[in-house]
Amino acid sequence: MKAVLVSLAVAAATLGLAGSARAAASGDVVVFSTEVQPLDVYHDPAGCRRLPALAHVLSNLSDQPVRIYGNPFCLGPSLVVQPGFGTHVPGGAGSFSA
Secondary structure (H helix, E strand, O other): OHHHHHHHHHHHHHHHHHHHOOOOOOEEEEEEOOOOOOOEEEEOOOOEEEOOOOOOEEEEEEOOOEEEEOOOOOOOOEEEEOOOOEEEOOOOOOEEEO
């Protein structure tokens, strides 16, 4: 039983390291804020990016899923936006990671 627990812990640690080594997204993430502002375009996004203060809609035109967070630190619960899809985003203090 102890050996099984150790094996599971090693597997989880290995998968965690492999997941963090993911390549940056190719393509664009586009954020619409208001009709009087130009679009914010993030080319080949990587890491945590703070959303503009008036962000309204995010479109994921990259080849990787994007996670949307309700805070500027990419921490806590998130919403996954698959490539080719979009979503409304929280204004003010949100962020995304690719």
